[in-house]
Amino acid sequence: MSKDFLSAIKNRRSYYALSNESPVPDDHIQEIIEQAVKYTPSAFNSQSARVLLLLGENHQKLWNITKDVLKAVVPDDSFGKTEQKINESFKSGYGTILFFEDKHTVRELQEKFELYAEKFPLWSEQSSGMLQFVIWTALELEGFGASLQHYNPLIDERVKKEWAVPEEWELVAQMPFGKPVSQPGEKEFKPIEERVKIFK
Numbered sequence: 001m002s003k004d005f006l007s008a009i010k011n012r013r014s015y016y017a018l019s020n021e022s023p024v025p026d027d028h029i030q031e032i033i034e035q036a037v038k039y040t041p042s043a044f045n046s047q048s049a050r051v052l053l054l055l056g057e058n059h060q061k062l063w064n065i066t067k068d069v070l071k072a073v074v075p076d077d078s079f080g081k082t083e084q085k086i087n088e089s090f091k092s093g094y095g096t097i098l099f100f101e102d103k104h105t106v107r108e109l110q111e112k113f114e115l116y117a118e119k120f121p122l123w124s125e126q127s128s129g130m131l132q133f134v135i136w137t138a139l140e141l142e143g144f145g146a147s148l149q150h151y152n153p154l155i156d157e158r159v160k161k162e163w164a165v166p167e168e169w170e171l172v173a174q175m176p177f178g179k180p181v182s183q184p185g186e187k188e189f190k191p192i193e194e195r196v197k198i199f200k
């Protein structure tokens with residue numbers, strides 16, 4: 001890793017213009033995802049996260065499915081814009097990571113620890129968010145650009161069928177990534193003193 005942890009966090013952005021190139025071999029992308037899934041924390045060490053890495057034709061297929069599904073719900077006169085966004089910002093990239101949470105694992109925890117029953121679904125989502133952030137930042141360190149998308153639950157059924165995803169895996173987010181074609185714009189920040197209070 002060439003940048004330190006905080007610089008990596010600072011440099012992570014959403015990239016919406018991607019090309020279909022990779023700065024690293026596919027097995028390195030696989031290693032990032034496997035390590036992130038293995039070491040990102042989860043409530044009660046439940047390890048409820050599940051991930052699909054879609055590359056090549058599989059990646060293309062996901063965004064074709066998304067366009068198909070959206071065509072049925074987006075008004076005809078605005079579908080052109082939707083299609084263009086999907087083609088240029090997501091499908092044009094190198095791959096997509098699908099984040100799921102295993103509802104069976106969450107239910108088991110709810111049964112085992114009744115006191116926290118209502119918290120487990122929330123903690124499961126929080127843990128998924130941590131994993132998404134780890135992978136997002138790690139990909140950026142390798143020279144990729146990525147963004148975070150939520151076409152679930154619209155695409156859930158088609159995704160499950162296409163990749164034989166177990167029924168209990170619930171789709172949480174999609175992360176298209178690729179070589180950045182343009183840089184993100186300036187980002188505005190609220191004054192940090194309004195958001196962090198120090199008492200010492």
Ligand SMILES: Cc1cc2nc3c(=O)[nH]c(=O)nc-3n(C[C@H](O)[C@H](O)[C@H](O)COP(=O)(O)O)c2cc1C
Binds near residue numbers: 147148
């Ligand atoms: C929980 C969460 C959900 C998000 N959902 C979407 C989304 O559905 N589509 C999208 O384009 N960006 C989404 N984003 C990206 C944010 O809009 C983006 O991170 C934010 O504007 C800050 O910009 P940056 O990522 O360039 O730092 C999401 C981010 C988070 C943390």
